Amino acid sequence: MTSFQNIVPFKSGTASETAHAHIIRSDAEALEIAQRLAEEFKQTAVARDAQRILPFEEIEAYSQSGLWAITVPKAYGGADVSSYTVAQVIAMMSGADGSIGQIPQNHFYALEVLRNTGTEQQKQKLYAEVLQGARFGNALAEFKTKSASQKQTVISPKADGYEINGEKFYCTGSLFAHRIPTLVKDAEGNEFLAFLPRDSQGLELADDWSGFGQRTTGSGTVKFHRVPVAAEDVIPFGTAFSEPTLVGPFAQIMHAAIETGIARAAFEETLVRVRQARPWIDSGVEHAIDDPLTKFELGRIIADVRASEVLLKQAGRSIDAARPQPTAENVAKASLDVAKVRAHSSETALKASSKLIELAGSRGSQRADGLDRFWRNARVHTLHDASRWKYYFIANYLLNGVLPPRRGTL
Template sequence: MNAPLTNTVALIRSDAEALGVAEALAQVLSPGSAERDRERRLPHSELELFSHSGLWAISVPKAFGGAGVSSITLAKVIARIAQADASLGQIPQNHFYALEVLRINGSEAQQHRLYGEVLAGKRYGNALAELGTKTALDRNTRLSRDGEHYRVNGRKFYATGALYAQRIPTLAVDDEGRGQLAFIPRQAAGLQVIDDWSGFGQRTTGSGSVVLDNVPVDADDVVPFQSAFDRPTTVGPFAQLLHAAIDTGIARAAYEDLLQFVRHKSRPWIDAGIDKASDDPLTQQEIGRLVIRLHASEALLERAGEFVDRAQAAPDEHSVAAASIAVAEARAISTEVSLLVSSKLLELSGSRATLAEFGLDRHWRNARTHTLHDPVRWKYHAIGDYVLNERLPPRRGTI
């Protein structure tokens, strides 16, 4: 770490400031990313620096004291941090997702209180996904009435960020069968966060399990969740936009490392009579193909952010559907380009890429792990159906 930690949380006031802070922070986070991946060293101090920078509060609306940055800016911030360290780019994804649910479905009192916590530096994790359900949309975790308050019982997995959070927004089904999002304090009795994440990529996201054993929840900490999908809202495309940003950041990191490796560290071409790898015509061709696709991914990410911003400003059936499709396009290409560039890095740099000295294989491992979040093949299906038949995509968090 090259910057000191302080007890003061910065307040970012504009989109331009957010982008500038993200760039400065990325410069600090990047140098240790390979070592953190290699040793699976959990980034507690880095996250303190990250949240104290003010970036975790940039989506808080201006009316509640935040910068209220555009979705375009938020996506660019996430992509830049993911370029520096893919795990650190993913950890706040569900934090911002929870804040979007709060913006859309929270009461004014809930917004004042919870946004205030975020402005003060608190981080939100997630406990959404479950194993053993009939479909990925089903939930067994229950939110049951207990007098004027609630109790939560269940088990979650892939709880990215929960290990580092002060609150863990938890998706549970209430007594009427409706999905609710309970913003549970990390230290609540009966709540256990288990560091059992063992993925070969995204190794430090803390995406382990959460066990909830009769956990008490204040009624004021429960925000409606399912209704955000019963009507047209931007919760789904907003979530997917940030996933696209993570993959785009991974692709950019792999590309930059590929350029450095080919320019300065590769030697096999000498035996073929080529002084530098960068003078090899075939390598030049491959780099050209990659950079075109990377630029396309970055452009589609920005375009998708524009669609989400428009839908947030005027949500209806058609604006939200258009945002979902635009984000699906960005998500599809970011999936493919992150895998393509990181794989080409391994191909052109050879076995040296896997050496601890470089750790370049982490980019492919990170891309392969994160792009499995939800199937990209269904995004192509939704896009094609929308274009051919003008059929609106389903409203859910994976499209």
């Protein structure tokens, strides 16, 4: 059964029941399509945020464009674009609409787990669905445990496969998904990722996300009551981190890209607003663009934005350099390079989005303009991980040679 609150009708089912998506063949094509779509999504971003209009049409266009399949390996028919290209695509989308930028993050994350722990048969099946336009959501986090590392959603063997019982929260993208990759554990504590069809019996979705930012990510609750799942749709999860893989740094570079995209967009909007603003009374100039202290602030912001962008590119290259043969050392380097941009982009997105309103002046507070959405989106998204711990892991490696932990939250 499926429970919705204020959700438009959605066509469920597997990708074979949907229109076939375009297949992207190169990094350059991916970036060109992303730029075009981002410009389209930007036009209605303020209204979606203000009225909390879930972007069903936009997400359909996004996945049908082929952009949700760009990490599928070439051997299975995909473009297998670079990690930096994935980051650029997400940054573009996040600049246009922070919610749309975040929605496919866990889709790509699930595909990266599949790349590392899935069987050949599972890869052929799930990659084919994605190439046809399937979207994966997520049901990873839990809200009612004492710590984020604890999980209570369980998978149990049955005569014809398995069943799942439990509850998840912050399930970004699941309202728009065809499958919901769900993190579960068995009686022995082993973790798995179950790729559940969205219309599975006993699976209940609730549109109860009420965050003040990232308002239209659809990050609500998913409940599982004796949900059946076939063995072929369950893959190991724990080995994605017990062995040297790029699942962790790849997951984190996408989060950094979301924040970098928000920061860049906030800065560009600041330029527009400063040109419209009045100068401060003590500046002695006629136009805000000639105000020396405004110029000082703009210079500081663009330096930080550009630094985040450079760090993002460096992190992407580190991931791609390690991909042919991941080792403890090169995965650690990739993780640390991603930690650098993750920490920096968190602070930059918050600073740039706050300075936007400050430099726009009192006019920047008008609800109709929706300038506060940049800060609200940045503030909520940066709660995923604490930048202070990123700095800790970076320093601990530099001082003591301690490799960072392998997990999706570094």
